[in-house]
Amino acid sequence: MGYFELIIACIFVNNILLAQFLGQCPFMGTSKKMETAVGMAMAVIFVLVMAGTITWLIYTYVLVEFNLVYLRTIAFIVVIASLVQFVEMFLKKSIPALYAGLGIFLPLITTNCAVMGVCVLNIDKEYTFLQSLVASLFYAIGFGLALILFAGLRERILLARVPKPLQDTSIALITAGMISLSFFAFQGMV
Amino acid sequence: MPKTIVQEFTKGLWEEVPPFKLVLGLCPVLGVTTSMENGLGMGIATTFVLFGSNFLVSLLRSIIPQKVRIACFIIIIASFVTIVELLMQAYAYPLYLKLGVFIPLIVVNCIVLGRAEAFAYKNKVSYSIADGLGIGIGFTMSLGALGAVRELLGNGSVTLWGDMSYNLLSTFPSYQPFSFMVQAPGAFICLGLMLCLINAVGD
Numbered sequence: 001m002g003y004f005e006l007i008i009a010c011i012f013v014n015n016i017l018l019a020q021f022l023g024q025c026p027f028m029g030t031s032k033k034m035e036t037a038v039g040m041a042m043a044v045i046f047v048l049v050m051a052g053t054i055t056w057l058i059y060t061y062v063l064v065e066f067n068l069v070y071l072r073t074i075a076f077i078v079v080i081a082s083l084v085q086f087v088e089m090f091l092k093k094s095i096p097a098l099y100a101g102l103g104i105f106l107p108l109i110t111t112n113c114a115v116m117g118v119c120v121l122n123i124d125k126e127y128t129f130l131q132s133l134v135a136s137l138f139y140a141i142g143f144g145l146a147l148i149l150f151a152g153l154r155e156r157i158l159l160a161r162v163p164k165p166l167q168d169t170s171i172a173l174i175t176a177g178m179i180s181l182s183f184f185a186f187q188g189m190v
Numbered sequence: 191m192p193k194t195i196v197q198e199f200t201k202g203l204w205e206e207v208p209p210f211k212l213v214l215g216l217c218p219v220l221g222v223t224t225s226m227e228n229g230l231g232m233g234i235a236t237t238f239v240l241f242g243s244n245f246l247v248s249l250l251r252s253i254i255p256q257k258v259r260i261a262c263f264i265i266i267i268a269s270f271v272t273i274v275e276l277l278m279q280a281y282a283y284p285l286y287l288k289l290g291v292f293i294p295l296i297v298v299n300c301i302v303l304g305r306a307e308a309f310a311y312k313n314k315v316s317y318s319i320a321d322g323l324g325i326g327i328g329f330t331m332s333l334g335a336l337g338a339v340r341e342l343l344g345n346g347s348v349t350l351w352g353d354m355s356y357n358l359l360s361t362f363p364s365y366q367p368f369s370f371m372v373q374a375p376g377a378f379i380c381l382g383l384m385l386c387l388i389n390a391v392g393d
Contacts, residue, residue: 019374022291024216025300070276073294074268081264110264113217113298120291165390166382169213173382180375 003134005190010138012186016114017146018179023114027147028172030105037151041144043105045137047087048115051080052136055119056129076119081110114143149179195320202324208301209332209381210388212325215301218292219333220377226348229337231285232292233330235274237323239296240305242270244322247310254311263306264297271296301329340380344372 016022023044030040055076063069088106091099109115118139122132153175162171193201206212209219218236223229246266247254254262275293278286286293296302305325310318342348346367347357358365370376 021217021221021374021377022295024220025214028213028216070272073272073275073297074265076294077264077268077297081261110260111298111300111303113295116298117217117291117295120294124291165386167389170382170385170389173378173385177375177378177382180378184373184375 007138009190010135011142013190015142015146015183016139018183022117023112026112031151031154034151037147040105041147043102044143045140047109048140049136051083051115052118053133055079056122056132059123080115084110198317199320199324202328207328215299222289222292223333223337223340224372225341226334226337228288229333232289233333236296237326237330238274239270240302240322240326243267243306244310244318247306248315248318251311267302268297340371343368
C-alpha cells in the first residue's frame with residue numbers, strides 16, 4: 001500500500017473515532033466546547049505520534065528480540081503512561097505556553113484508548129517503522145478532524161430545543177452517527 | 191447510610207449500569223456489538239478483569255501509596271488483561287480474533303479504572319468483589335442487549351446459542367434486513383436511541 005492510500009485510509013476511511021470506535025470517552029467528554037476540543041485534538045496529535053513510534057521500536061527491538069511478545073499490553077501501557085508524564089514535565093519546563101494550552105488534557109490521554117489502540121493496530125497490521133509513523137500522525141489528524149467537526153455541531157445543538165429523554169449524551173450519539181454516516185461515504189476510496 | 195453487599199452488587203445491574211447510567215467505556219460498547227455473541231464475550235472478559243482488579247486493588251489498598259496509585263492500578267489491570275488475552279487465545283480463539291484490538295484495550299477502559307479508583311481503593315475486599323461483579327454483569331447485559339438489537343435489525347436474525355437462532359422473518363415475513371444497523375453509523379444511532387428509551391423509562 002502506498003503512502004497516499006495509507007494517509008487517506010487513516011484520516012477518512014478508517015477514521016479512528018467514527019469507524020474504529022476508539023477514543024470515545026474524550027470524543028463525548030471534550031466536545032461540548034470548541035476550545036476544549038481543539039486542545040484535546042492538539043494533545044492527541046502530539047502524544048500519539050510519539051507513542052506510536054516509541055511503542056513500535058520497543059515492540060520490535062525489545063519484545064520480539066527477547067521473546068516477550070505476551071507482555072505487549074503491559075509494556076505499551078507503561079510506555080504510554082510514562083511518556084505522557086514525561087511530556088507533561090518537559091512542556092512545563094521548556095514550553096510553558098503550549099503546556100498552558102494542553103494542560104489538563106495531557107493526563108487524560110493515558111486512558112485515551114485511541115493512543116493505545118493505534119499502537120496495537122500498528123503492530124497487528126505489521127507496518128514498517130515509517131508506515132507506523134505516518135499512520136500514527138494521520139490517525140491523530142483524523143481524530144482531531146472528527147472531534148472538531150463534532151464540537152461545532154454540539155455547540156449548535158445547545159441552541160436547539162431537544163426533547164427531554166434525548167438530551168445530552170443521547171442526542172450527541174445520534175449526531176455522531178450522522179457524521180459517521182457521512183464518513184462512511186469514503187469507504188470505496190481505498 | 192452504608193449499603194449491604196447485596197446492594198453493592200445489584201446497583202451495577204440497574205442504578206449505575208454502564209454504559210447507560212454511567213456513560214463510560216463506550217469504545218467496546220460501540221465497537222464489538224455487531225452481534226449478541228460478540229457483545230456477551232466482550233462483557234464476560236471485562237467482568238473478569240473488573241473482578242480481578244477490584245479484588246487485588248482492595249486487598250492491597252493499605253500498601254499502595256496515594257501518589258502513585260493510578261500507575262499501580264494500571265499495572266494490576268494490565269496484568270489481568272494479559273491473563274484474559276492468553277486464556278482467550280487458548281480456549282476461545284475465534285472470539286479472540288473477532289474482538290481483536292478491543293481485548294488489549296480493556297486496560298484503558300474507563301469503567302475498570304474508574305471502579306478501582308472510586309470504589310475498590312476505599313472499600314473492603316468483599317464489597318469490592320460484589321461491586322466489580324455487579325458492574326461487570328450489568329455491562330455484559332448492556333452489551334448483549336445492544337448486540338442483540340443490532341444483530342436482529344441488521345441481519346434479520348439473532349444467534350442465541352450455538353445453532354439456535356431466532357429469525358425475525360418467521361414473525362414478520364415482509365421484514366427487510368437493515369444492514370445499516372450492523373455497520374459503524376448504526377452503532378452510534380442505536381446506542382443513542384437506547385439511551386433515550388432508558389431515560390424515558392427512568393422518568
